Amino acid sequence: MSELPSTALAPYAGAAVGDYVQILKPRVMSLVVFTGFVGLAVAPGHLHPILAMVAVLCIAVGAGASGAINMWYDRDIDAVMRRTAARPLPAGRMMPGEALGFGVVLAVGAVVVMALAVNSVAAQLLALTIGFYVFVYTMWLKRRTPQNIVIGGAAGALPPLIGWAAVTGDVGWGAVALFAIIFFWTPPHFWALSLYRAGEYAEAGVPMLPVVAGARETKRQMLIYTLMLWPATLAPWLLGVAGSIYGLCAGVLSLIFTGAAIRVWRDAGDRSARQMFAFSLLYLFLIFAVLLVDRSGGGLP
Amino acid sequence: MTAGDVLDANVDLKQPDERERRMRGRNRALLAVLLGLVALFYAITIVRLGGG
Numbered sequence: 001m002s003e004l005p006s007t008a009l010a011p012y013a014g015a016a017v018g019d020y021v022q023i024l025k026p027r028v029m030s031l032v033v034f035t036g037f038v039g040l041a042v043a044p045g046h047l048h049p050i051l052a053m054v055a056v057l058c059i060a061v062g063a064g065a066s067g068a069i070n071m072w073y074d075r076d077i078d079a080v081m082r083r084t085a086a087r088p089l090p091a092g093r094m095m096p097g098e099a100l101g102f103g104v105v106l107a108v109g110a111v112v113v114m115a116l117a118v119n120s121v122a123a124q125l126l127a128l129t130i131g132f133y134v135f136v137y138t139m140w141l142k143r144r145t146p147q148n149i150v151i152g153g154a155a156g157a158l159p160p161l162i163g164w165a166a167v168t169g170d171v172g173w174g175a176v177a178l179f180a181i182i183f184f185w186t187p188p189h190f191w192a193l194s195l196y197r198a199g200e201y202a203e204a205g206v207p208m209l210p211v212v213a214g215a216r217e218t219k220r221q222m223l224i225y226t227l228m229l230w231p232a233t234l235a236p237w238l239l240g241v242a243g244s245i246y247g248l249c250a251g252v253l254s255l256i257f258t259g260a261a262i263r264v265w266r267d268a269g270d271r272s273a274r275q276m277f278a279f280s281l282l283y284l285f286l287i288f289a290v291l292l293v294d295r296s297g298g299g300l301p
Numbered sequence: 302m303t304a305g306d307v308l309d310a311n312v313d314l315k316q317p318d319e320r321e322r323r324m325r326g327r328n329r330a331l332l333a334v335l336l337g338l339v340a341l342f343y344a345i346t347i348v349r350l351g352g353g
Contacts, residue, residue, distance in 0.1 A: 015323070113341075
């Protein structure tokens with residue numbers, strides 16, 4: 001008799017705590033939380049530290065909820081792609097309903113707590129962010145157009161606005177500048193990844209730009225978006241939200257990022273795209289970290 | 302040994318342990334979350350009452 005896999009015979013034991021953590025997409029959440037926190041920290045005004053902590057927590061939970069609902073909806077294509085096949089849903093460690101219920105409860109909870117503890121504008125922006133990511137990006141755009149991550153990228157760019165609105169109760173030009181940085185950073189970031197994962201996206205039926213338009217066109221558009229990122233990145237300095245140290249660092253980082261895009265454009269292989277993807281994460285982290293340091297008194301006026 | 306015997310052994314001996322282990326983990330996590338929420342709402346209430 002051949003050996004029978006125990007998991008094939010086992011009654012469903014329920015998902016482990018680690019699986020619940022995994023469907024919150026903690027790595028994505030960490031960047032969202034960080035940018036949201038910076039939005040909160042650089043906004044003019046004052047928010048009680050406890051309420052600031054609550055606002056950041058709500059942003060984190062809202063981001064996690066979006067990730068959970070995204071994993072519920074995308075479980076079919078996640079099973080096809082090597083990068084995502086080990087996630088709790090395609091791996092069979094969690095039932096779809098568990099993920100959906102978990103995500104919806106967290107989403108509603110995060111928005112309600114934000115409204116009760118912080119303010120209604122921040123809560124509405126959080127609801128907009130979750131709704132945009134789930135309905136506009138995940139359910140509508142992702143499988144239909146190569147512009148999926150361009151338009152859908154707005155959801156990932158909203159957290160600094162939420163943080164800003166948590167302090168001020170409205171959305172100022174400084175907040176719009178922070179939004180623009182992440183919005184224009186998203187296409188080159190994701191297209192760098194999709195350049196060397198194009199085969200998997202094609203197999204899963206996701207019309208990422210390299211799949212639909214080819215590597216050459218993707219690289220061209222990556223370079224264009226990287227150049228469009230320049231004014232967005234320098235805007236906080238030009239608007240007076242940040243000082244000259246930020247302006248200098250943003251310029252140097254954008255120069256390196258543009259250089260990376262040019263290398264990708266000239267490289268026929270995958271190596272430079274992998275390097276650009278890795279650097280793009282560092283780039284966004286450093287831009288917001290410098291902004292934070294500059295704003296908190298480390299920079300020059 | 303038949304496949305049915307393997308199934309019975311699997312359900313009776315191995316899986317209850319795994320089920321209980323996972324349930325215990327979930328229950329503890331839920332307890333931690335509930336206690337965290339109690340502390341959170343307490344802190345929010347104090348701050349709000351103080352005009353924060």
